Amino acid sequence: MTNAAPVPTVSVNAVAKWYGNVVAVNDVTFGLAPGVTGLLGPNGAGKSTLLHLVAGLLRPSAGSVTVDGRPTFGDPAIYRRVGLVPEREAVFPYLTAREFVRLSAQLQGLPLGSGAVDRALERVELSMAADRELATYSKGMRQRAKVAAALVHDPAVLVLDEPFNGMDPRQRLHMMALLREFADAGRVILFSSHILEEVERVAERVLVVVAGRLAASGDFREIRRLMTDRPHSFTLRTSDDRALAVRLAGRPMVSGLALEDGRLDVRTADFAAFTRELPGLAREAGVSIFELAPADESLESVFDYLVRR
C-alpha cells in the first residue's frame, strides 16, 4: 500500500439535513483524523444520512462538509480522495467482480495495467471468485466486492456504511484487519455499524448519533469518564477486600460498595478522585490490589446510557 499525501482532513461543521418537516441530522459538528472512527446509533438515528453527507451524496440543508477544505457535495473530484462503500446491497448483477472493480478503476482513471484491480480483489480475498457474476454472490461476497471497488484507487478517506453486514465471522475479522491496516497507513476511516463489539474492536474513536444529533464523540472510554452525572463502577480483586472496603466507605467520592464472591464492586461519582486516592487508601490498609477493572466501560454501556439519556 502506498502512503497518500498529504494527511486527509474531514470536517463536518454545524451540519443539518432535513426533508420537509423531518429533521434527519441536526447541528452536527465533528472532525475526522487518520484512524478508524465508528459511527453508532439506533435505527433511524441519521447514521446513513451523515455518511452520505460526508461522502458528498447529500447536500447539507445547513452547515458544511469538507474534505481537505473542499465541500463534498457537487464536486465529483473529491472521489479521487474518498472511497465509499454504500449500505445497499445493489451491485451490477451482470458484471463479474473483476469487471465491477475494473469499472471502478477505469472511472478513477487508473491505467488498466497497473495491477490495482488484482490487488483490490486480493485484499478482500475475492481473487478466486473474481470471474463469477455478482448475481451469483452471497451478501457477504457482494459486500467485499463493493469494498474492493471502493479501495481500488487507494483513497485517503474511506467511508463505509455497515460494512460487516452479511459477512461470516472469519470475513469480519479479515475486514477489521483491513480497516486497521488502512488506518495504520494514515487513512481516515469512517464506518457505521449497529454491532457494538465490532466498533469497539476496530474503532479508536466513536461518534454516537441519537435522533439526528451527535450525542458524544471521541474515545469511548474517555466519553464514559466524562459522564459525571452517572456513577462509574469498578471491580477490584485484592488481598483483603473487606479491609479496603472499610477504608473506601469513609470517602465522599464513593457512592456504593458491594462485597461479592471474592471481589469488591465500587461505585464512584468522581472518577478522577477515585483513581487518585485508591492507591493511598490501599497502602494505608495494607492491602495489595491484584486487579482493578472498570465494570461499565464497554461501548455497549456507553451507548445504552447515551441513548436512554
Next chain:
Amino acid sequence: MLGASVLGPLVDVTIRGLLGRRRILLVGLLAMSPVGVALILVLGGGSGASAEDLRQLYDSLVMTTVVPLVALILGTTAIGAEIDDGTVIHLLARPVGRSWIVLAKMLVAAISGVMLCGTAALLTGLLLVGLDAPRLVLGMLGGTAVAVIAYTAVFVTLSVWSGRALIVGLGYVLLWEGFIASFFSGTRLLSIREYGLAAAAGIAGPDAGSLAGDVAPAIGLALAALVTVVAFGLGARRLARFEISDAG
C-alpha cells in the same frame, strides 16, 4: 475530474445493463410490431400494398406508438432503473463529470433505439414497397432516427428528474404526442413526432406524399436537435445536483 476517457466504460456498463434486463425483450417485440403488420398486409392483401399504405402505417403506428414507446422504455431503463435499484451510486461516487454519465446513457438508449426502430422501419418499407420507393424508405429510416434520438434524450432526462419517469413519459406520449399534437395543428411545433415526420418528408422528397406536414424539414431537424441538446443539458445539470435518498 475525468473526461472523455470514461465514456467507453460508461457506455459498456449501460449496454450490459440494458441487455441484462427482461424489458429489452418487450422493447424488441414492440419495435418489430410494424414488421408483423406489414407481413399480414403482404400475405393477406390481394392486389399488394401501396406506398400510401406504408405512409399510413409509418405515421399511425411507427411514429405515433412504436418509436415513442420504445424510446420511453430504453430512455427510462438506461438510468432510471439504476436510480431505482441503487446501483447508480457506483457511478456517482467516482470522479466523473455528471455530463459524461448522462451522455453515455443517452448514447446507448438512442443507438439501440435507432437500431431497433430503424431496422423495423426499413423492413416494413421493403416488405410493403420493395425498391419501388427507395427515398420513402430512406426517409422513414431518417425520420425514425431523428425522433428516437430526441425522445430518448427527453426520457433519460425525465428519469433523472422524476422517480415516476415511466408513468409521466407514458402520459406525455399518449396525451401530448398521441392526442393533442395530432389533432391541434398549432401544437405541432412542440411535437417530437412531427419533427421526425418532417425529417422523413424532407429525405423522401417527392415520395413524401401524406408524410409532408405543417413543419418544414429544416425546422423539424433544428427543433429536434434543440430538444436533444436542451434535454442533455438539463439532465447533466440535474445529475450534478442529484441526492441519494436514504434512511437511517
